[in-house]
Amino acid sequence: MTIPFQWPADYLPAIAPPRPLPECALWFVFCGSNLLVSTSPPVALPRLASPENMGFTPRRSQYLGELTGVHCFSGEVEPDTEAPQGWAWQSLRMLYGVLEEPLFALAGRALQLIDWDRTHQYCGACTTPTRPKDQERSRECPECGLVVYPRLAPAVMCLARRGPELLLARSSRFARGMYSALAGFVEPGETLEQCVERELREEVGVRVRNLRYFGSQPWPFPHSLMIAFHAEFESGEIRIDGVEIEDARWFNIVNLPRLPSRISVARRLIDSALGEMQALR
Incomplete structure (x- = not known):
C-alpha cells in the first residue's frame, strides 16, 4: 500500500551534498509551510543550481539526496518573500493530487527537516x-x-467497529460536519496498544479489543508518525471529554458523515473497514 508522504521507491536519502555542487538540482523551497511551485500546468518545482538564480537567498538549506538520480535540496526563505513571476507559494495540503506523487512525498520530508533545523x-x-x-x-x-x-511524534489512530457501525468523532478544529477515527499521541513508557486503550477511554469512555495493525503514515504537520489500527468494541457508553472531542457517535456504514480527505491514513483506514464490512453483508 502506497500512502501519501512515504518515501518514493526511487529516492536515495543522503546528508552531505556532492562536491562540486550540481549545476541543476531539484529545489523544495518553502516560505513558512508553503511550497514554491509553478503557476502554469503541469505544476512543477524549480530545477536550478540555487534559488539565488530566482532572486532570493535561503535562510537555511538542507541536502535531501537523490530522486531518480536528480540531486534534491530543501530551503527556507524569509517570511513575506514574494514569489517570482510565474511562481506561487502554495499550501502543501492543497498540492495533493496536483504535484507528482514522488515530489509530493519528498516535499513532506523537506518540510519536516526545515522545521526541525529552524527550531x-x-x-x-x-x-x-x-x-x-x-x-x-x-x-x-x-x-x-x-x-x-529530527523530531518524530508517534500518534496512534483507532477505528472501532460494532456490528454494522463505526465509531467516529470530531474535534472543533475539523472542517464543518467532518468526522474521523480517534487518535492521540503516545506518552513516555507507553506501548502503542496501551495508547489506543487510554485514548479511547479518556476521549469517549469506550473500551476495545482485538487490535489489528493497519498501516502507518509520516505526517509533516509538523512532525508526526501516524500508526493506525482496527479494533472491535468491547464495552462502554460514549462519554465525550469535551476538551479534544466535541462529538462522537456510532455511525451505520450506510449512513456515514463527511469523512477525511484521502491524503490521510484516517480515510484509508475507514475505507479499509468499509470494504471488509461490506464483504460480510
Whole structure:
C-alpha cells in the first residue's frame, strides 16, 4: 500500500551534498509551510543550481539526496518573500493530487527537516549555537556535546467497529460536519496498544479489543508518525471529554458523515473497514 508522504521507491536519502555542487538540482523551497511551485500546468518545482538564480537567498538549506538520480535540496526563505513571476507559494495540503506523487512525498520530508533545523539552531541545554554533523542527520552543541535529531511524534489512530457501525468523532478544529477515527499521541513508557486503550477511554469512555495493525503514515504537520489500527468494541457508553472531542457517535456504514480527505491514513483506514464490512453483508 502506497500512502501519501512515504518515501518514493526511487529516492536515495543522503546528508552531505556532492562536491562540486550540481549545476541543476531539484529545489523544495518553502516560505513558512508553503511550497514554491509553478503557476502554469503541469505544476512543477524549480530545477536550478540555487534559488539565488530566482532572486532570493535561503535562510537555511538542507541536502535531501537523490530522486531518480536528480540531486534534491530543501530551503527556507524569509517570511513575506514574494514569489517570482510565474511562481506561487502554495499550501502543501492543497498540492495533493496536483504535484507528482514522488515530489509530493519528498516535499513532506523537506518540510519536516526545515522545521526541525529552524527550531534547533541553539542548544536546549546551554543555549550555544548548534552546528550540523556531516555523518548523520543531526545537530550538535560544540559546548556541551548535546546531539539532537529530527523530531518524530508517534500518534496512534483507532477505528472501532460494532456490528454494522463505526465509531467516529470530531474535534472543533475539523472542517464543518467532518468526522474521523480517534487518535492521540503516545506518552513516555507507553506501548502503542496501551495508547489506543487510554485514548479511547479518556476521549469517549469506550473500551476495545482485538487490535489489528493497519498501516502507518509520516505526517509533516509538523512532525508526526501516524500508526493506525482496527479494533472491535468491547464495552462502554460514549462519554465525550469535551476538551479534544466535541462529538462522537456510532455511525451505520450506510449512513456515514463527511469523512477525511484521502491524503490521510484516517480515510484509508475507514475505507479499509468499509470494504471488509461490506464483504460480510
